[in-house]
Amino acid sequence: MPRGSHSRTRSQDYHQDHHHHHRDGHYSNYERSRSRHPDQHRHRRGSVTAGETDLETDAKAYQHQRREQRRRRRSQGPTSDNEEGTLPPGQPLSAAALAKLNRENEIARMKEQRERRRREREEARIREREEARAREMEKERERARERGQERTRSRGRSRGGVASETRGAGWESEHERRKRDRQRERDRTRERSGRGYEPVRAAEEDGEEADEGRQQQQKYRENRRSKRVVSGVLMEEGKVGKPEKDENGYTGLRASWGTGSSILRIKQQAVQQAVTGEKLPWYKQKKKLLIYLAICFVLFLIVIIVGAAVIPRVGERKDSDKPTGNNNKPTGLDSISRDSIPADAPDWLNPFTWADTTDFNLTYTDETVGDLPVMGLFTTWDDSARANEHVPPLKDPWGDYGKRPARGVNLGGWLSLEPFITPSLFNYDRRLGIVDEYTLCQYLGERRCAETLEKHYATFVTEDTFREIAEAGLDHVRIPFSYWAVQTYDGEPYLFRTSWRYLLRGIEWCRKYGLRVNLDLHALPGSQNGWNHSGRLGAIGWLNGTNGELNAQRSLEIHDRLSKFFSQPRYHNIITHYGLANEPKMTKLDADRVIQWTEQAANLVRRNGISSSRTIIVFGDGFRGLHKWQGQLQNVDNAALDVHQYVIFNNDQIVLNHSAKVRFACESWTEQTLLSMDRSTGFGPTLVAEWSQADTDCAKHLTNVGWGNRWTGTYVSGDPALDATSPRCPTQDRRCSCELANAPPSRWSESYKKFLKMFAEAQMSSFEKGWGWWYWVWDTEDAYQWSYKKGLEAGVLPKKAYERDFDCDLSQIPSFSDLPEYY
Incomplete structure (x- = not known):
């Protein structure tokens, strides 16, 4: 047998014997114990925590089995039972039995240590996830507050003037109320999260919905202003343009010119640029848009002109289905008439289809x-x-x-x-x-x-x-x-x-x-x-x-x-x-x-x-x-x-x-x-x-x-x-x-x-x-x-x-x- 085969064979025999002993000895004792104390077994099985595995359950059952065996030996006294591990009271354990018991105790101890380390790692991962989720929620809430404050400042600047001052106090109190409501909602969300529920961003969504509602009200007011008949003052100042459609695609009253809406949008854009320092996209800048459209139009004209010049040359065939294959016009063709070549003449008989006519007799003959x-x-x-x-x-x-x-x-x-x-x-x-x-x-x-x-x-x-x-x-x-x-x-x-x-x-x-x-x-x-x-x-x-x-x-x-x-x-x-x-x-x-x-x-x-x-x-x-x-x-x-x-x-x-x-x-x-x-x-x-x-x-x-x-x-x-x-x-x-x-x-x-x-x-x-x-x-x-x-x-x-x-x-x-x- 090759080197190393003995050790492998002995190890396999040991595991097979141990497995057989477990199934025929301990497992049968465990079943008898379970049948005599069903309530106790149900109680232990029901007390297993969420972190325990089947391995832990088997280990505890095995320990319970051993305790039952010791209890029966004490109550029954000496017996002729020859099951392994059963000895008369007062008789000392043999060296083999003691070694086996030590091995079993060591195995149980190692299993318990592994399970404890696994539970600790799992708890650490859960804590890390909860902390990461809490940090992410806090960042999101901070971003939401910043967005709300930015919108508040933008609206305050766009109103401007006396109207802003007269409405400022009431608006601020309303804003503070909504802010407190959102904070209470966040607290409730945090409490639900602490109880194991998945957090819901209700407060943030509520704030966003409120902002969307205010934006819709603002658009409604702008649309109403855009549907008013243009005043004579605007006409006299030359601020009247072509009719514009509103946000819903309809023109104003009597096909109103929409100048009020246009001016308001221009003012708002100007205010936004002044406050934020941001530039509008190129497609919203009228001058750049016109430049780009002009460039595209010129390129389109160039393509059309080139195509009109090239395509007829590529596809031009007046006398044959095949081109000549040479851009240079053959010489000597002036000496013959196209009418002298039959219409059905193949290429090799039609000089007008040849790429080169030098030193050829061009007179038609079949x-x-x-x-x-x-x-x-x-x-x-x-x-x-x-x-x-x-x-x-x-x-x-x-x-x-x-x-x-x-x-x-x-x-x-x-x-x-x-x-x-x-x-x-x-x-x-x-x-x-x-x-x-x-x-x-x-x-x-x-x-x-x-x-x-x-x-x-x-x-x-x-x-x-x-x-x-x-x-x-x-x-x-x-x-x-x-x-x-x-x-x-x-x-x-x-x-x-x-x-x-x-x-x-x-x-x-x-x-x-x-x-x-x-x-x-x-x-x-x-x-x-x-x-x-x-x-x-x-x-x-x-x-x-x-x-x-x-x-x-x-x-x-x-x-x-x-x-x-x-x-x-x-x-x-x-x-x-x-x-x-x-x-x-x-x-x-x-x-x-x-x-x-x-x-x-x-x-x-x-x-x-x-x-x-x-x-x-x-x-x-x-x-x-x-x-x-x-x-x-x-x-x-x-x-x-x-x-x-x-x-x-x-x-x-x-x-x-x-x-x-x-x-x-x-x-x-x-x-x-x-x-x-x-x-x-x-x-x-x-x-x-x-x-x-x-x-x-x-x-x-x-x-x-x-x-x-x-x-x-x-x-x-x-x-x-x-x-x-x-x-x-x-x-x-x-x-x-x-x-x-x-x-x-x-x-x-x-x-x-x-x-x-x-x-x-x-x-x-x-x-x-x-x-x-x-x-x-x-x-x-x-x-x-x-x-x-x-x-x-x-x-x-x-x-x-x-x-x-x-x-x-x-x-x-x-x-x-x-x-x-x-x-």
């Missing part, structure tokens, strides 16, 4: 190709421009991409939103759950979504964008767009068709500056990867889930319409790459089913006129490993495998220090590219359509809105194989910080700028071992390491993409020992 509108396009085009002197003009074939690789950039975040590129579009309370284009438009609603997105389409990319791209020595542009530019489906909140005309205009601006186009269907129905840039973050619904096959068929229908449209002669020279699906997540999908769909889509596109001699069909590697594509899709003519290379999305690569990252780009990625380009070890033609020089994943919303990052060890994706719950910067400790990693270029050291440029040029050199590269992206709002434009401005990218200082000579890679490895 002509379509592949069931897609040509509205906005001019009928002629010119393919004579070229991006720079190192590439051919658009009208001439590009040649072998293996010998002349593409050097391009992505217009990411423009027609397919991505939160880290334009975080201002997702600047909402996190609890609203706005994390992608789907939830953004769902929250904004149709009208506000149209306003917000069209303004973004019109301003984020302009003609200057394409001019600057060409000036940077780039020759290709990859334009990501989403399927809702072509079609939307029931229940989807996406903005339908608006991005389509901006895509067409973007292609025409590429033509103007000799830039070739890589069409990238970035988002497919159902989402091909479940990432935010596919339109909707979450589950993959393409070739997966309940509607997986339905969405795969819808994707083929999208390509059917797109390929028919872009097979027109005007696109033969400019569209050099046609992407089927951006980043299908083949690590979560059935790889064989994805390959089957890719072959179906490629054959469909070719049948619709996308020529194999002019246009490369591009499909993604699906992150399954480049070597696994060896021997796949070899029957697709002029196709290229698209791989996206980043060190920061890999837990094993992000920990590399600065010099190791440069070396990795030169060695590992060059090796991967060469192996993939060899059909015996890989698919064959390979291009890198996405990469960046970012060395951390610290950019805001890069890993998703509100998510953490690998750099600081706060990245939790739900997939344990991908999570990073400990810092993954090169030092891999708590020094890892995103503060300096997200700093603007003005805070970058010269050594850090040297690293960024060398890292970028190492990747360019590596990827040009394949069919070329496209930097991700051209511009961002504040993710500086992801913007080609901002990198040019900061001097961390070559001024011309075809003129570089570093070409992966490993001997030129410095240690970068002066750079911290934790920011």
Whole structure:
């Protein structure tokens, strides 16, 4: 048995034995005694005071029982009764019996002491309550006397003059009488309180009632005076105003003017202010009241005027149910007539509803190709421009991409939103759950979504964008767009068709500056990867889930319409790459089913006129490993495998220090590219359509809105194989910080700028071992390491993409020992 169990058991046995003995022995004797002396027991029970408890009653009964036992022993003499505690007369008590008797006496004494202390505490509390009640009553009586005296003084001052003097003596005697009556009533109340009754404030109430009666009599006299006909003297003195109602809401005799009552009230108020020094509330001061009313009236007029000016602008819709979303009036609309646009024309065919009409053909037409509108396009085009002197003009074939690789950039975040590129579009309370284009438009609603997105389409990319791209020595542009530019489906909140005309205009601006186009269907129905840039973050619904096959068929229908449209002669020279699906997540999908769909889509596109001699069909590697594509899709003519290379999305690569990252780009990625380009070890033609020089994943919303990052060890994706719950910067400790990693270029050291440029040029050199590269992206709002434009401005990218200082000579890679490895 554990330590302490014996003592607990013995204590429990003692209490059980004692309880049994009490019930079987003493309690039975007590009952016999009670039956023989009922009157005596009733007398003791009836004499218990209010403070006694059941415990005291039991103790007294027990003592009585003991006395009865001793009395019987004396009267009966020796007995054979073996009850405990019964001994023959004259026989001394045993040691055990004596100890037990002492314990019982001690228990009784302690109970009596506890009861006495309890009664004393209770009496003290009662005395304290009575004293507090008496003090409170005295304070209340004092306050009542003071109020009565104040009213008396106020009435005496208001009467004033001779009348006050003649009535003073009688009034004082009456006041003294009432005061004595109230004092007698208070004395009676105090007597009742002393006898245990709850005190009643009769005297005070009587005094208050008397005061109320006097006030009513005073009001009655004032009302009578107010109902008198205005005297000529008052009229002559100019003291007559508009009719006033009395206290009961009635005007005086013959609609009397009430001037007497008004003057009396003014006098009384003046006397009260003079005596008490109190100020009237603002609503009783006529001047202040008028000022406040005037201010309220002016504010009301301002609200009405502003509302009249703003509300028509917000609700103004003359030609469509949707606003333009831009406060600037589109240009060029003077050249067309509103009557030339049918009344039932949808928004995408009605230039008067467009936010921007720059470089659009505004002549109305409902002509379509592949069931897609040509509205906005001019009928002629010119393919004579070229991006720079190192590439051919658009009208001439590009040649072998293996010998002349593409050097391009992505217009990411423009027609397919991505939160880290334009975080201002997702600047909402996190609890609203706005994390992608789907939830953004769902929250904004149709009208506000149209306003917000069209303004973004019109301003984020302009003609200057394409001019600057060409000036940077780039020759290709990859334009990501989403399927809702072509079609939307029931229940989807996406903005339908608006991005389509901006895509067409973007292609025409590429033509103007000799830039070739890589069409990238970035988002497919159902989402091909479940990432935010596919339109909707979450589950993959393409070739997966309940509607997986339905969405795969819808994707083929999208390509059917797109390929028919872009097979027109005007696109033969400019569209050099046609992407089927951006980043299908083949690590979560059935790889064989994805390959089957890719072959179906490629054959469909070719049948619709996308020529194999002019246009490369591009499909993604699906992150399954480049070597696994060896021997796949070899029957697709002029196709290229698209791989996206980043060190920061890999837990094993992000920990590399600065010099190791440069070396990795030169060695590992060059090796991967060469192996993939060899059909015996890989698919064959390979291009890198996405990469960046970012060395951390610290950019805001890069890993998703509100998510953490690998750099600081706060990245939790739900997939344990991908999570990073400990810092993954090169030092891999708590020094890892995103503060300096997200700093603007003005805070970058010269050594850090040297690293960024060398890292970028190492990747360019590596990827040009394949069919070329496209930097991700051209511009961002504040993710500086992801913007080609901002990198040019900061001097961390070559001024011309075809003129570089570093070409992966490993001997030129410095240690970068002066750079911290934790920011």
